[in-house]
Amino acid sequence: MSDSLAGLLQISLAVALLAALRIPVGDYLAHVYTSPRHLAPERLVYRLCGVDPDREQTAAGYLRGVLAFSLLSVLALYGLQRLQNWLPLAAGMGPVAPGTAWNTAVSFVTNTNWQTYSGESTMGHLTQMAGLTVQNFLSAAIGMAVAIALVRGLIRRRTEQVGNVWVDLTRTALRVLLPFAFAAALLLAAGGVVQNLSGLTAHTTLDGGSQLLPGGPIASQEAIKELGTNGGGPYNANSAHPFENPTAWTNLLEVLLLLLIPVSLTRTFGTMLARSGAGTRRHGLALLAAMGIVYGLVLAGVTAAEAAGRGTAAQAAGAAMEGKEVRFGEWASALFAASTTATSTGAVNSAHDSFTAFGGGLALFNMLLGEITPGGAGSGLYGILVVAMLTVFLGGLMIGRTPEYLGKRIGGREIKLIALYILATPALVLVLTGIAMALPSTRDAMANGGIHGFTEVLYAYASTANNNGSAFGGLNAGTPFLSLTTGLAMLFGRFLPIVLVLALAGALARQQPSPVTAGTLPTDRPLFVGMLTATILIVTGLTFFPALALGPIAEGLS
């Protein structure tokens, strides 16, 4: 079988499996978020936490819960890293340095999982388990909860209430992420991902040398790292490491896991609309179609670029195999790269820094789209809903009618929140990249000079501000300036949008929907899919074209 045919079949298999899982998983999620019943273990959690699960919150109350929990999580994770040498299961690791500990705490709480350290020589097992794994679950749960609050805002009428944050978080963790991750962890372990409590163990190699082998509770973290679109690997090489991703089929499983929740949430949205009568299942399909078109274009571009292997060093080698594993090759590496950057996961099974100029440039472009194709767990759905509302606003301008989405008017207050959402991350990316490039210390932190060095810096801020977490690994992101500012980019890139989305959810929930008339723009038809796709591409293109032209486009054409 030719390489391209096998590669195309590999992609088709991933798409087919995802299509088969989307409907049952999406409907299950809809049930989880709408069921009036509390399970016995959930009642215990509510009692221990002193919350009344049947009392819903306003958008402001919901937001206070999200922010309080996230702030405490940053503090707890910082403390755990700084004190790990005093706690059990340290695996011989000392305390993590303050700058790294701050950056890492913010990184995992914001679902970014940007890593400025090597896991196998920095983090003890307790930090990995009780710190990082816990945030892998809960940061994903927060994204999903916020998305569901926005969906409730669209569905409900004349109410202040958008749900109970503790109920949404508990149900997401206990009914969805925990059972799914448990099953996935055992599958990964069956494929060869390690799961033990050993530290580095030495052995004598076949030719009489010596080698250290790492251990740790890896499969359990690997499963939630992909499922929660987190991306922070226990080892430095992330999913390129054979103990995290040993075979081509574990690689496919990881790609499926990282796409599963963002894709299924479009079905959840459609099902919740259909059940409440606020819309049809096709509304969810329309969002998925726009996501799928953009994802497909980027995947095709990355694959073509890597298979062609342009670039002076890549051509000297005969193919773009620098930074890629033999068991994956170009196609499975490109599939993983396009999927991880489209879902705000940021796990990597190959070194993006060594990708061809256009291949790496498209991975960067994928993040700059704002992580909505299909985006992170929850954040992808609320992100694309904001862009969908922007699209009806633009459509309304063209025909001179008040724009509506699902009967809710996109009025002055709503469009201000939407505009701020659209501007927040690009402003962080461009301003911080500009400042960083002006500093001599940044140039010393680059592994590659010239154009490619600029792309390393742009990639770093695109990744952190969009909560992706993948990196052009050559950049030494541990310098004080980069460590501080990437931390700020992650923090504001996560919570500014969440504040705006919850404000929007509150504003929409208060409205009485207007009746559908002949003049209403249908938002579940192919025409709308086309408009939404164009809006995604045009907004990103206009915002970032100059920066991309200075980086990957210039390198690819030179």
Add this chain to the structure above:
Amino acid sequence: MGPLPQWLRPYGAAVRFLIVMTVLLGVGYPLAVTGVAQVLLPHQANGSLVRDDGRVVGSALIGQDFAGPEWFHPRPSAAGEDGYDGAASGASNLGPNSPELRALVEERRAAVAAENGVPESAVPPDAVTASGSGLDPHVSPAYAAIQVDRVAQARGLSPAAVRALVAEHTTGRALGVLGEPGVNVLELNLALEQAR
């Protein structure tokens, strides 16, 4: 003590929620997976260790450096100072147009061609590039093929016998379509040792 002021109230719930979830997801979940994996999948969960006469010589999943003419050689590695450092996985992160990478590639190509007595054009890409992990356990079938004559000569074996061992340790694409074929270098070298 009276009720907490309103702005502080979510913090009371948040502290308790974080503690409950840390116990459940941060301790219970990984330990439960560890327990089940250690019972059902002990070989994989402990690193797929490879033994020679009962002595652990490495992991089937983690590449090792082999240098002498009697061994199949792995790919170049950027893990640690000398490569294949199990405590320091990682890639070179050199860009596609990096002059440094280009020089390295040309130097490696000349060396691989010379040690195996093949023309430079016969050296495949994986032989001159470092992997993403620096611990790649595989080489491509093409890179194994150009090493057969050298290894056979150094070990006094027939090239056909060595070629048969290579074929035995070559894995195709998973399910016929996933990833790429590869030859496991440690397992192949172990089989050579045991063939003596």
